[in-house]
Amino acid sequence: MVMFWVSLLAISILLYVLLDGVDLGVGLLFGLASGETRRRAMLSAVAPIWDGNETWLVVTAVILWGAFPIVYANLLSAFYLPLIVMLLGLILRGVAFEFRYKTQRLRWIWDLSFAGGSLIATFIQGMTVGALVEGLQFTNGEYSGGAVGWLTPFAVLCGIGLCLGYALLGACWLVRKCEGKVRDVARRQIPVLAVGVLAFLVVVFAYALAENLPILDRWIDRPYLFVFPAIGAISAAVLAFSILNHNDYLPFHMVALIFVSAFGTLALSFWPYMIPSVITVEQAAAPQSSLVFMFWGCGLIVFPLMLVYTVVSYSVFRGKVRTTGGYEHH
Amino acid sequence: MDMTALLLSRIQFAFTITFHIIFPSFTIGLAAWLAVLEALRLATGRPVYRVIFDFWLKIFGVAFGMGVVSGIVMAFQFGTNWSELAKMSGPIQGPLLMYETFWAFMLEASFFGVLIFGRSRVPPWFYLFSTAMVALGTTFSAFFIMVNNSWMQVPTGYVMENGVFVPNDWTRILFNSVVWSRFPHMLLAAYLTGAFCVAATGAWYMLRKIYHAESRIMLRMGLGLAAVLMPVQLFFGHLNGIYVNTYQPSKMAAIEGRWNDEKPGSEVLFAWPDVENRRNRFAITLPPPFGSLIDSDSLTAGETGLNSIPPENWPPVAIPFFAFRIMVGCGLLMLGLAWLGSYLSYRHRLAYNRPLLWATFLSFPLPFVAIITGWFTAEVGRQPWVVYGVLRTADAMTPFLTAQQATISLVIFCAVYAFIFLFGTFYIYRLIRTGPDRKPFPHLAVPNRPMSLAGEELIEEPNHLVAGE
Numbered sequence: 001m002v003m004f005w006v007s008l009l010a011i012s013i014l015l016y017v018l019l020d021g022v023d024l025g026v027g028l029l030f031g032l033a034s035g036e037t038r039r040r041a042m043l044s045a046v047a048p049i050w051d052g053n054e055t056w057l058v059v060t061a062v063i064l065w066g067a068f069p070i071v072y073a074n075l076l077s078a079f080y081l082p083l084i085v086m087l088l089g090l091i092l093r094g095v096a097f098e099f100r101y102k103t104q105r106l107r108w109i110w111d112l113s114f115a116g117g118s119l120i121a122t123f124i125q126g127m128t129v130g131a132l133v134e135g136l137q138f139t140n141g142e143y144s145g146g147a148v149g150w151l152t153p154f155a156v157l158c159g160i161g162l163c164l165g166y167a168l169l170g171a172c173w174l175v176r177k178c179e180g181k182v183r184d185v186a187r188r189q190i191p192v193l194a195v196g197v198l199a200f201l202v203v204v205f206a207y208a209l210a211e212n213l214p215i216l217d218r219w220i221d222r223p224y225l226f227v228f229p230a231i232g233a234i235s236a237a238v239l240a241f242s243i244l245n246h247n248d249y250l251p252f253h254m255v256a257l258i259f260v261s262a263f264g265t266l267a268l269s270f271w272p273y274m275i276p277s278v279i280t281v282e283q284a285a286a287p288q289s290s291l292v293f294m295f296w297g298c299g300l301i302v303f304p305l306m307l308v309y310t311v312v313s314y315s316v317f318r319g320k321v322r323t324t325g326g327y328e329h330h
Numbered sequence: 331m332d333m334t335a336l337l338l339s340r341i342q343f344a345f346t347i348t349f350h351i352i353f354p355s356f357t358i359g360l361a362a363w364l365a366v367l368e369a370l371r372l373a374t375g376r377p378v379y380r381v382i383f384d385f386w387l388k389i390f391g392v393a394f395g396m397g398v399v400s401g402i403v404m405a406f407q408f409g410t411n412w413s414e415l416a417k418m419s420g421p422i423q424g425p426l427l428m429y430e431t432f433w434a435f436m437l438e439a440s441f442f443g444v445l446i447f448g449r450s451r452v453p454p455w456f457y458l459f460s461t462a463m464v465a466l467g468t469t470f471s472a473f474f475i476m477v478n479n480s481w482m483q484v485p486t487g488y489v490m491e492n493g494v495f496v497p498n499d500w501t502r503i504l505f506n507s508v509v510w511s512r513f514p515h516m517l518l519a520a521y522l523t524g525a526f527c528v529a530a531t532g533a534w535y536m537l538r539k540i541y542h543a544e545s546r547i548m549l550r551m552g553l554g555l556a557a558v559l560m561p562v563q564l565f566f567g568h569l570n571g572i573y574v575n576t577y578q579p580s581k582m583a584a585i586e587g588r589w590n591d592e593k594p595g596s597e598v599l600f601a602w603p604d605v606e607n608r609r610n611r612f613a614i615t616l617p618p619p620f621g622s623l624i625d626s627d628s629l630t631a632g633e634t635g636l637n638s639i640p641p642e643n644w645p646p647v648a649i650p651f652f653a654f655r656i657m658v659g660c661g662l663l664m665l666g667l668a669w670l671g672s673y674l675s676y677r678h679r680l681a682y683n684r685p686l687l688w689a690t691f692l693s694f695p696l697p698f699v700a701i702i703t704g705w706f707t708a709e710v711g712r713q714p715w716v717v718y719g720v721l722r723t724a725d726a727m728t729p730f731l732t733a734q735q736a737t738i739s740l741v742i743f744c745a746v747y748a749f750i751f752l753f754g755t756f757y758i759y760r761l762i763r764t765g766p767d768r769k770p771f772p773h774l775a776v777p778n779r780p781m782s783l784a785g786e787e788l789i790e791e792p793n794h795l796v797a798g799e
Contacts, residue, residue: 051398065409065423072420077411077731084406087402094399098395146730286425287491287497293497293500
């Protein structure tokens, strides 16, 4: 039963990162784009999906609370300020989707809140993971790192890294969904971002070696973990190849694969801990009576239905968004 | 333990949840109203029901979107500010919130898509079915939230193990008798909110002499529904009083402004509770046994006063005392309005009675005020406990939260909420002012973007998401 809920948690987090990573990434690139036509096309590429994507964040939160309450309580309270700022960033960018079309004069406010909210949310998500990898300060199973205990150079580095990663994911999505100028710009951005992500990974690895992070021990214990970086490396190679060939569809799948392998790498190097070297999955699990109650009422049927719903809503909006016509009437 | 951080955390929770409850209480009622309209259209074939349906669907979309956005914050606040509660009651409250999220996601999100997109793609009976499913989804949400809150009011079905509430009887948690007076009370409150907003909109159009057919239906149905539901609501309110009296004597004593044990009890109608001197000033009191009659359905029952409860277990007396009276006052006003309006409407005289139309138009804040003050009575009255009688609010807070952190978060919450929700409310106002569109409904919006339903009024149309061939 614990394994069941760990799997659902992993699926939800992975889905959140992949799906919301796309529209957060587009939000980041949106900040760089100029011109109303391009901005509109970029928004069109993610407008039908962003809200559903964010739902997975809530799903993650409630699975964490219901199935692993100790982790929920410890992590959310330890990351107090960053989490609240991230939520408000997500709210700001969420309403910007609609509100920017309701005003001409004040549109810059909503554009700013869209790009800024995306940046804040992405950076904080990356920073949080970085702080977890490096290890938070705990005393007797309780967070004792203070108000900004998560703020370390490594965490900041990870925040920047995730910004690059989401932007890469967003650029691949734009190549896949758009045509014309937007696609061409995004296509030029991909190599830059991909190199950035690669450089980031090298720096992280060097840092982990230099600082001798406890997480490295897992890698020496379990050499089979290297299968994930291997998948990532192959995907990166295919990504480079597909960019050179001007393929619109392959890059997105490859970057998604890189994210999956990065996620798998992280998850398996955490295992069996949920908060590295502090709380294990078994220790964090809610009592059996809670897990069983959720299994019958939520996990068994409703969760698969939610997955089906996600697939269906994506297939409704498959194909390129039409960016020609209709934009020039002011 | 930082007492300032505790106070700020409580204010923050109160602020965010008060803002949040406004939108669900509106949409639960509206969803049911949409289902009724669609059923009427199918049964009678009258196009006017379709016009009204499309109009309220747009308002539903904006309010629903605001409810979702403000609800995300709630899923995190238990962990950020109340980590001790989250740890201890997680095995019970976590699963209940999970049910709420999962079921709402499944029913509301998917069938809401049909509502927006599917008019021309699905058979009429399925469209009606989808409307009903959205209404059912919002009702499920309300149910699990009420189960969750009722467990905090009257904890049951658990054993304590290592300082954690371990559920050992989910049927007792779900079918707690308290749930079955509180859940209908909330559901009826949401229906009444919908009814009064619809009636007020109808009255507004009638005063402005526009949308004659639509406004007549809105007025008649809104007031008629309220006229039937209001007495039922008062009855469930009374049942709630009985549970409070049985399980939460300190809350009841505060609501009633009762200082001394009385047998049988008197009933304080109005007063100024003077906590320092433990007495009421300027009290208007009904003599015994009215208090016992109201609180215990008995002519002779003894009623507990605050003096026989240790002061450290008192709630802040004034808030439940006044909030309760405001709620009841709103309820009585709504009852009078609904009955008088329905009577005049039955005699075909309502359209000429401008004072009553004005009163109906201006009545739309009443249900919201009643819901918020009702929740204040329930939640502040539960203090100083977060889980009544078992866990104190002060012991539930994140132990290392500082006043500085709490101040920063509260300030940015207030700023962002005020900014965004005032905008949203303004858009709802603009939609209602403009009124129904008798042209066919444009299929601009998409299932995942409820707020885009307001798109008809765009300065420019967004031209989003035309999926390719």
